[in-house]
Amino acid sequence: MKALRKPVYLAAGANTVSMGTGRKEFDPRKTRPGLEHYINEAVRAVLAQVSNADLVDEGVIANFMAARFNRQGNLASLLAAAHPALRYKPMVRVEGACGTGGLGLVTAIKTVLAELADVVLVVGVEVQNTVKAVYGADILAGAGHYASQRKGGHAYFFPAKFSDRAGAYFTRYGGERTRKAMAAWYANAIGNARLNPLAQEYHNTTPDLVKVGMSKPNPESFTEHLNLFDCSKVSDGAAALLVCSEEGLAKLGLGRDAAVQVAGYGQVVDDLVQAPPDLTTLTTSRKAVEGALGQAGIDVSEVGVFEVHDCFTITGILAVEALGLAQPGEGPDLVSAGGIGRGGAYPTNTSGGLIGYGHPTGASGVRMAVDLWKQLVGRAEGFQIPVAKPYGLLISMGGDDRTVVSMALRR
Amino acid sequence: MELSERLRNVAVVGAAGKMGSGISLLLAEQIAFAALEDKAGTYVLSLIDISDEGLLGLLRYLRAQALKTAEKQINRLRRLYADRADLVENGEMVAEFVHEVMLHVRTGKTLDLAKDAHLVFEAAFEKDELKIDIFRKLADVCGQSTFFLTNTSAIPINFLAKESGLEGRILGYHFYNPPAVQKLVELITPTQCSPRLSALAAELATRLGKTIVPAHDIAGFIGNGHFMRDGLHGIGEVERLSGDVGFVQAVWAVDRVSRDWLLRPMGIFQLIDYVGIDVFQLILSVMRRHIPAPELHSDLIDLYLELGVKGGQTSSGAQKDGFFRYEKGKPVAVYDPDRRQYVACEPEGWCAQVEAMLGAHPDTTMSWKALGRDRDKDAKLRAYFSRVKQSDTLGCDLARRYAAASRAAAERLVAMGVATRPEDVNSVLTLGFFHLYGPINDYL
Numbered sequence: 001m002k003a004l005r006k007p008v009y010l011a012a013g014a015n016t017v018s019m020g021t022g023r024k025e026f027d028p029r030k031t032r033p034g035l036e037h038y039i040n041e042a043v044r045a046v047l048a049q050v051s052n053a054d055l056v057d058e059g060v061i062a063n064f065m066a067a068r069f070n071r072q073g074n075l076a077s078l079l080a081a082a083h084p085a086l087r088y089k090p091m092v093r094v095e096g097a098c099g100t101g102g103l104g105l106v107t108a109i110k111t112v113l114a115e116l117a118d119v120v121l122v123v124g125v126e127v128q129n130t131v132k133a134v135y136g137a138d139i140l141a142g143a144g145h146y147a148s149q150r151k152g153g154h155a156y157f158f159p160a161k162f163s164d165r166a167g168a169y170f171t172r173y174g175g176e177r178t179r180k181a182m183a184a185w186y187a188n189a190i191g192n193a194r195l196n197p198l199a200q201e202y203h204n205t206t207p208d209l210v211k212v213g214m215s216k217p218n219p220e221s222f223t224e225h226l227n228l229f230d231c232s233k234v235s236d237g238a239a240a241l242l243v244c245s246e247e248g249l250a251k252l253g254l255g256r257d258a259a260v261q262v263a264g265y266g267q268v269v270d271d272l273v274q275a276p277p278d279l280t281t282l283t284t285s286r287k288a289v290e291g292a293l294g295q296a297g298i299d300v301s302e303v304g305v306f307e308v309h310d311c312f313t314i315t316g317i318l319a320v321e322a323l324g325l326a327q328p329g330e331g332p333d334l335v336s337a338g339g340i341g342r343g344g345a346y347p348t349n350t351s352g353g354l355i356g357y358g359h360p361t362g363a364s365g366v367r368m369a370v371d372l373w374k375q376l377v378g379r380a381e382g383f384q385i386p387v388a389k390p391y392g393l394l395i396s397m398g399g400d401d402r403t404v405v406s407m408a409l410r411r
Numbered sequence: 412m413e414l415s416e417r418l419r420n421v422a423v424v425g426a427a428g429k430m431g432s433g434i435s436l437l438l439a440e441q442i443a444f445a446a447l448e449d450k451a452g453t454y455v456l457s458l459i460d461i462s463d464e465g466l467l468g469l470l471r472y473l474r475a476q477a478l479k480t481a482e483k484q485i486n487r488l489r490r491l492y493a494d495r496a497d498l499v500e501n502g503e504m505v506a507e508f509v510h511e512v513m514l515h516v517r518t519g520k521t522l523d524l525a526k527d528a529h530l531v532f533e534a535a536f537e538k539d540e541l542k543i544d545i546f547r548k549l550a551d552v553c554g555q556s557t558f559f560l561t562n563t564s565a566i567p568i569n570f571l572a573k574e575s576g577l578e579g580r581i582l583g584y585h586f587y588n589p590p591a592v593q594k595l596v597e598l599i600t601p602t603q604c605s606p607r608l609s610a611l612a613a614e615l616a617t618r619l620g621k622t623i624v625p626a627h628d629i630a631g632f633i634g635n636g637h638f639m640r641d642g643l644h645g646i647g648e649v650e651r652l653s654g655d656v657g658f659v660q661a662v663w664a665v666d667r668v669s670r671d672w673l674l675r676p677m678g679i680f681q682l683i684d685y686v687g688i689d690v691f692q693l694i695l696s697v698m699r700r701h702i703p704a705p706e707l708h709s710d711l712i713d714l715y716l717e718l719g720v721k722g723g724q725t726s727s728g729a730q731k732d733g734f735f736r737y738e739k740g741k742p743v744a745v746y747d748p749d750r751r752q753y754v755a756c757e758p759e760g761w762c763a764q765v766e767a768m769l770g771a772h773p774d775t776t777m778s779w780k781a782l783g784r785d786r787d788k789d790a791k792l793r794a795y796f797s798r799v800k801q802s803d804t805l806g807c808d809l810a811r812r813y814a815a816a817s818r819a820a821a822e823r824l825v826a827m828g829v830a831t832r833p834e835d836v837n838s839v840l841t842l843g844f845f846h847l848y849g850p851i852n853d854y855l
Contacts, residue, residue, distance in 0.1 A: 134482045138500040151499045155485040220486060 003295060004262065008112050009249050010105075010409065011259035013241035013370030014045030018200040018358025020129050020235045028129065035070050035127050036081060038238035038360075042123055043082035046240045051253035053085035056242070057117035061093045062104030062124040064362035068139045069130050079123060086121070096269075097143035098311060099398025100124065101239070101365020102405025106267050108243035118248030124363030125238040133234055140361070143399040145273045156223060159231055159312065161400045163223035166314040168279035170225065173329040181332030182313035183213030186229050188341055189310065189349060193356030195383040200233045200358035213313070230313040232354035239360075239367035260376045263298065263391060265407040266291020272402050280329075282315075285322040285395050288406035292393065296408040300324045303408070304389030305375045306340075306348040307368035309397040310355050316340075319395055320348070342385050350375060351383045365396030365405060376411035387411075412529060412556065412607075414614045418445055419454050422525035423532045424545055426458035426518075427465030429724060430562050431534035433590030435469060436476050437619050438532070443477070443512040447491045454515045457524040466518040468727075476591065477512040481505040522548050530611075532584070534562040537693055539574075539700070542566060546575030558608050560584035565631045565697040568601040579603045582612055585632065586621075587843035588686070595842035596621045599628050624838045629829045630701035633839045635694050636829050637850070638682075639707055640820035642691060645669060645679035646709050648809065656768060657761075659745040659754045662734060664765045665809065666742065671772060672799065672810035673817075674779045674792070676845045681742060684733030687723030688715050714748050770804025782847055792847065796854035814855050821850040 016038050019026055039061070047053040061079045066072045076091040096103040101124040108120035128136055134155065141150050141157035154160030170178055187209035193199035206212055215227040222228065244252065249259055266288040270276075277283055293300060300323055308323070310316035317331040325346050326334040334340065340348035351357050351371045354364060372392035374380040396405045421438055425431040435458050446454045460466050481488060481504070488504045498504050517524060522545070525531050531549060535541050542563065549559065559581040561571060568583040575581070583599025596616050600609060616623045626632040631639060645665050652661040666678030683691050695707045715721075715733070722733025735742035736753045744753035756762040777795045782788050796814075799807045821836040830836045837849020848854065 132482065134485050134505070135500075135502045138502055141500075151496070155489050155501050221483070 003297070004109075004264065005113055007246050008109050008262040009244045009246070009256075009259040010262065010369055010373050011242050011244060011249060011252070011254050012046045012049040013239070013373045014042050014049075015198050015239045015367050015370050016041045016237045017198045018233065018235045018237040018360060020200050020233050020358060022200045022202075022204060022233060022358075024203050026129075032129060032236065035066060035072060035075075035125060036078065038127060038236060039079060039123055039125050040082045042125070042238035042240035043079070043086075043121065046121065046242060047083055047085070049254075050242070051251075053083055055248070055251050056085055056089070056119050056121045058089060058108075058111055059086055059091040059121040059123070060104045060107045060111075061091065062095075062100040062122065062362050062366060063093060064095055064097055064100045064126055065139050065142060066125075066127070066362075068142070069126070069128050069136075079121075082123075095362070096403040097398030098309065098359070098361045099365060099396045099403040099405055100362040101367065101369070102267070102394075102396025102398075102407070103403070104366055105243065105369055105396075105407060106265060106405055109262055109265070112243055112245050112248070115245075118245045119252060120243045121240065122243055122366055123238060123240040124360070124366030126360035126362040127236040128234050128360065129236050136234055143402075148273060154223065158400070159223045159226050162312040162314055163217075163225040165279045165318065166225040166230075166312075169314060169318070172280050173332070177336070178314070178317065178332045179214065181317055181335040182230055183210045184336045184338075185310065185313040185316045185340075186210075186213035186355060188335075189316075189353045189356035191356075192342070192350050192383060193352030196351045196357060197382065199352040199356055200235055201352060201356045226312055226314070232311045232359035235358035235360040237358060237360035237363055237367070239363045239370050241366065241370050241373065258377060260373050260392070260409040260411050263408040263410040264292050264295025265405060266293075266295065267405045269403045270401070272399065276401055280318070282318045282322040282397070282401045284401045284404045285309075285319060285397055285406070288404040289323055289393070289395065292406040292408045296391070296410070298391060298408065300393070302389050303391040303393045304347070304387040305350060305372060305385065305392045306346055307372055307392070307394040308348055308353070309364065309368075309395050310349060310353045311359060311397070313355065315397075316349075316353070316355075319397075320346070322395070323393070347385050347387075350380065350385055365394070368394040368396060369407065369409070372409050376409060414611050414618070415445065415449070417529035417558070417611065418442055419452055420457075420528050421455070421530045421532070422457040422459060422528035423534065424459045424522065424525065424549070425533060425535035427460035427462070427469040428534055428536070429588060430586060430590055431460065431532075432469050432472050433588070434532050434534055434562060434586055436473055436591050439473055439512050439516060440477060440480055441618060442515050443508065444491075446511060446515060455517060455527070456515050457528060458516060458518045459520065459522060459524050460518075461520060463520070466520070470513070470516070470518065473516065474509060474513060477509045478505065481508040522552050525549060526552050528553060528557055531557060531559050532562065533559060537563065537565055537690065537697060539566055539570070539697065542571055543574045546571060546577055546581070550576050558582075558605070558611065560612065562586055563599075565635050565694045565701075567628050567630050567701050568599045569628050570701065572601050572603065579605050580608065582608055583626075583628070583632070584612060585634065587634070593843055593845070594620070594622050595839060596623050597632055597634055597839060597843070598623045598625050599632055600625070601628055622838070622842055624835050624842070625831065626835070626839075627829050627831070629827060631694065631698045631829075633824055633830050633836055634843055635698070636824045636827075637817070637820050637836065637840065638686075638844070639691070639695055639698060640823070641817055642679055642683050643707070643709055644813065644816040644820070646711050648812070650711070656765075658749070659747050660761055660765050660768075662745045663756065663762065664769055664805075666734070667765070668769065668806055668809040669813055671778065672806050673813055674777060674782060674795070674847055676779050678742075680734035684722035684730060684735060684737075685724070687721060688712060688733050689721045689723065692716055711748075715746070718748055718751060720746050720748075769806035769809070770802070771806075773798040773802055773807060779847060788847060793854055800855055811855060814850070817850040818852075
């Protein structure tokens with residue numbers, strides 16, 4: 001893999017609240033703000049951090065399924081509605097299921113590397129509470145191969161896919177210890193979310209999180225191996241940041257200490273039509289991580305903070321193995337021992353992750369980059385940890401480990 | 412004829428009422444699932460009531476509820492629709508199921524619609540003459556093999572059977588309000604009853620997910636036999652207290668104690684409002700007519716009705732004003748028959764005086780809602796009531812008197828032979844009235 005031909009930076013990040021069940025102000029019976037509200041809020045919060053919004057050269061909007069959740073297409077043009085400075089400029093929409101955010105980042109990075117732009121705005125957005133979860137499951141099933149899989153698939157298509165992964169993992173590596181680790185993952189996610197006022201689970205006050213996380217799954221109403229607490233949230237939200245060249249940073253009046261550098265990324269896909277080669281491994285994610293670390297020229301031991309795509313607790317455990325933080329089958333031990341906790345060797349999802357912060361699908365990859373940026377530049381406020389090492393690493397994953405971006409950022 | 416066969420043609424008379432609409436929903440969904448599993452059969456559910464308005468409201472209710480059922484049972488629907496290549500998404504299957512539920516429903520205003528029914532449910536108003544009139548007509552209209560299940564809560568079934576000429580073919584099948592939610596069916600088997608009908612009634616309960624509690628054919632059965640006496644005790648307490656503390660204060664106090672001190676879902680007067688003050692009076696009069704019980708009467712209930720204060724619910728399920736005026740389902744004012752107006756609760760005024768008079772609640776962490784799903788419910792109730800027993804506040808005194816009266820009413824039902832066992836009374840109160848515990852207990 002080639003090293004990046006010139007330095008690229010991420011700066012001026014902003015996330016909105018992840019809105020949905022769990023937030024006190026969320027009332028499903030009332031009319032709620034739509035796509036533009038979240039796009040506008042995130043974009044304006046980014047542009048407020050720079051000297052001159054006109055310096056934005058291009059924009060990328062990352063969104064998975066607005067065409068179905070919101071009956072809205074032509075999102076590139078909708079992005080220009082967020083700020084007058086965005087009109088009559090090149091904007092593009094990208095899509096890669098729940099890995100959409102990662103693709104948005106990569107698209108912007110490539111534009112800067114191609115020297116077509118010095119400042120590219122990246123926005124991720126998804127507004128999913130327009131439909132009940134039972135109908136949302138149909139929409140999200142579009143991240144799998146719809147034609148061959150939806151009809152025979154489970155009512156809750158993706159929860160069932162990862163329930164199958166959990167079942168396979170239980171059989172191979174032991175159910176009880178894995179179940180306990182899944183509950184520990186949940187407890188860690190909610191504990192972190194309680195420190196992040198933007199998180200959907202910020203208001204969570206459940207006293208015994210592990211006990212809740214251990215709830216017995218109900219296959220009749222949901223899935224065989226996952227309970228509802230194993231799942232990420234149904235969320236409305238947006239995240240945005242600027243991808244800049246060195247010149248871009250200077251023009252915007254942002255110092256190097258206000259930015260993180262893209263040390264390397266890996267972006268790979270696997271065949272959507274085929275079943276994953278091994279249900280107990282995130283094979284594609286592993287390749288993406290290898291790409292990111294390889295391009296950055298670093299070892300995972302140099303990473304001080306992680307953001308992984310914990311769409312389900314079991315996915316979190318599989319992700320720490322894909323990162324190489326634990327050997328195959330040993331992820332549960334690392335998680336149960338607190339290895340991914342705020343004080344652990346590998347602090348992960350410090351703002352709550354998909355389970356604690358929420359999962360506005362198309363926005364999640366951008367949201368991860370924003371939160372890593374916050375940690376690395378010391379702007380994470382309530383969820384700030386002392387990051388002991390210079391790098392942060394994210395995995396933005398789409399579908400059942402099909403479309404994946406991993407990215408290493410350096411402060 | 413097996414239950415499955417009888418379900419192919421079912422009628423509900425009085426279908427648009429509160430109980431009738433719930434029973435109609437249970438049957439409509441049952442029939443839709445049966446039709447999905449048995450694609451060759453023809454299924455008809457005839458829903459009969461007296462007004463077009465009521466029947467339209469019923470259809471709207473069925474649609475809305477069928478939608479909720481389909482969303483909740485989506486896993487089951489995906490299995491049932493596995494062979495339908497045209498149905499891929501959850502949303503498509505949910506819409507198809509709602510369509511299926513409505514597909515088998517016929518509505519009408521005449522009893523002729525029940526002509527071909529193999530099974531007829533009756534849920535008309537609790538009036539002897541009305542029910543007898545309906546059953547006599549149905550006896551003419553329907554075939555000789557038709558079975559009848561009557562949702563009667565007080566009128567003896569033997570009496571109805573004899574008066575209508577349906578002996579052997581009719582059974583008391585008393586659902587609880589709301590029928591789609593409450594798990595209880597009180598089963599009253601008259602002297603003459605086809606064993607096939609008894610077996611069918613039991614099988615139907617299993618299919619509908621209901622628990623059957625048998626009651627003997629004595630007016631009011633177990634449910635109303637307890638509820639009427641429980642309500643009259645509350646009214647008696649109001650009459651005893653109101654001389655000292657005032658009427659509205661007494662109503663407020665007794666309702667609050669019967670809810671929050673006894674840990675019930677509703678206070679006694681809210682419950683009477685929920686059922687309807689008119690229905691409460693009607694049940695009392697039915698019971699007096701059929702059993703020697705002159706004490707089953709209340710001047711206060713008669714007075715309220717004379718003044719036009721009736722309680723009950725609107726067709727959309729909202730609570731109408733009765734003992735209380737309601738805002739968002741909660742009592743906010745008490746009707747004072749002397750002044751002929753509602754007296755609003757003044758949180759800093761008379762309501763605060765009632766609170767002071769009752770004394771502190773024995774344990775504010777204990778409530779019907781909090782204990783509903785608690786696995787240690789029994790131990791917690793025991794500890795809670797031992798505090799009630801030891802306290803000398805007025806609230807605890809009223810609670811003890813209330814629990815004792817409730818227990819006495821329950822034991823009397825066993826002594827009268829209405830219930831075979833104390834457990835049956837307890838089951839009716841826990842399953843039909845959503846109480847956390849039965850009245851026959853050793854807590855106090």
